[in-house]
Amino acid sequence: MEISDALAFARRERNGILSTLKRDGRAQLSTVAYYVGEDDAVRISLTDDRAKARNMRRDPRISLFVTAPDYASYVVFEAEAELTPPAVKPDDETAEALVAYYRELVGEHPDWDEYRAAMVTDRRLILTIRPTHAYGLNARTWDTPKTTS
Secondary structure, eight states, rough: OOOOHHHHHHTTOOEEEEEEOOSSSEEEEEEEEEEEESSSOOOEEEEEHHHHHHHHHHHEEEEEEOTTTTTOOOOEHHHEEEEEOOOTTSSHHHHHHHHHHHHHTOOOOOHHHOOOHHHHTTTEEEEEEOSEEEEESGGGGGTTTOOOO
């Protein structure tokens, strides 16, 4: 599957399942919200103290599974994780990236100062995924109307 086709599919959704590798090699699965940027990178907000962040620091290989609402079509992206440092100041680069993330997913926040402070308190960061491989099922035709007989 072409990565461009997989990205076109993923742009229509906002939720997926991120797979990282635990120390023993088994998968650690987490539901995540994401967006695909104009630069074709997938971005996800996470907290620094969670297992998935620790897993990616140890082994950056990840997969992101995205499915159509009817589960009949899906794509999986494979990549190496790129993690920002956690937000430590309301105006640092990570906090700015988190504002951009929120705007992409939700729109404008009613109180950006409050949001920025929460990002620092939560030690949030951004995971960037630049897919190196993609595979899936029926992703090119996933929104074709289905007919019944």
